Amino acid sequence: xxTIHQWPATLVQPVGSPLSLECTVEGTSNPNLYWYRQAxxxxxxxxxxxxxxxxxxxxxxxxxxxxxPQDRQFILxxxxxxxxxxxxxxxxxxxxxxxxxxxxxxxxxPGTRLTVL
Amino acid sequence: xxxxxxxxxxxxxxxxxxxxxxxTYTATGYPSLFWYVQYPGEGLQLLLKATKADDKGSNxxxxxxxxxxxxxxxxxxxxxxxxxxxxxxxxxxxWAAGNKLTFGGGTRxxxxx
Numbered sequence: 001x002x003t004i005h006q007w008p009a010t011l012v013q014p015v016g017s018p019l020s021l022e023c024t025v026e027g028t029s030n031p032n033l034y035w036y037r038q039a040x041x042x043x044x045x046x047x048x049x050x051x052x053x054x055x056x057x058x059x060x061x062x063x064x065x066x067x068x069p070q071d072r073q074f075i076l077x078x079x080x081x082x083x084x085x086x087x088x089x090x091x092x093x094x095x096x097x098x099x100x101x102x103x104x105x106x107x108x109x110p111g112t113r114l115t116v117l
Numbered sequence: 118x119x120x121x122x123x124x125x126x127x128x129x130x131x132x133x134x135x136x137x138x139x140x141t142y143t144a145t146g147y148p149s150l151f152w153y154v155q156y157p158g159e160g161l162q163l164l165l166k167a168t169k170a171d172d173k174g175s176n177x178x179x180x181x182x183x184x185x186x187x188x189x190x191x192x193x194x195x196x197x198x199x200x201x202x203x204x205x206x207x208x209x210x211x212w213a214a215g216n217k218l219t220f221g222g223g224t225r226x227x228x229x230x
Contacts, residue, residue: 006160034218043222044161044206059217090160104210105151106218108161 002027006091006109013116019064019078021112023091026072031093033074034106035066038088050074051096086116119144123207123221130197130228138192138224140181140207148211150174150183150190151218155204164192164205197228 003026013019025031035047046059048066056066063082067075074091091109123140130136142148149168153161165174170185181192190207207221 044220046217049217092161105163105166106210107163108153111160 121221126225148209
């Protein structure tokens with residue numbers, strides 16, 4: 001069966017410090033991978049998605065970046081954190097469907113709660 | 118662009134009450150529709166989905182019917198339990214938008230014993 005892991009589970013970082021959040025998926029190959037952010041009391045915002053190694057699409061311009069060094073590894077980074085980067089970061093994966101319809105389900109990891117002070 | 122609108126919470130109910138969470142959408146083409154649930158301190162879990170008009174998704178006593186004519190996907194449960202307390206997200210995925218989910222803002226549901 002497929003599983004998705006995120007770490008760390010919680011993180012407290014000072015403003016201006018770097019960030020690295022990791023997401024790995026097991027039990028599947030060539031998944032689509034996604035990073036979302038959920039700010040306090042708000043919905044989910046798609047930050048990045050990837051359809052393959054080294055292929056990253058950015059949805060929102062910001063001081064965050066994403067990388068996919070391996071097929072089942074997705075990393076979210078920042079060189080200098082801002083207060084506004086606080087939130088709950090969720091990684092998700094999906095298996096692309098063969099057809100043109102948007103039917104593939106996304107499966108979410110447990111999330112990382114980031115607090116920037 | 119694609120968008121999802123769902124009723125704002127919090128929704129507070131007593132145990133065994135009937136729950137409805139409204140969700141409407143705008144999208145290009147024929148999207149697939151989803152409901153996700155987020156329990157306190159956890160990530161999102163897929164609750165149910167529907168991929169074409171008039172499909173009914175169901176799981177754990179929850180149901181939602183894909184209504185193309187009203188562009189809606191309302192979530193219902195006939196008798197809620199305290200364990201149903203969570204935040205519920207309506208989402209869509211349209212082929213025109215590629216491999217992306219568009220989420221509503223979430224509705225917090227609190228069920229009291």
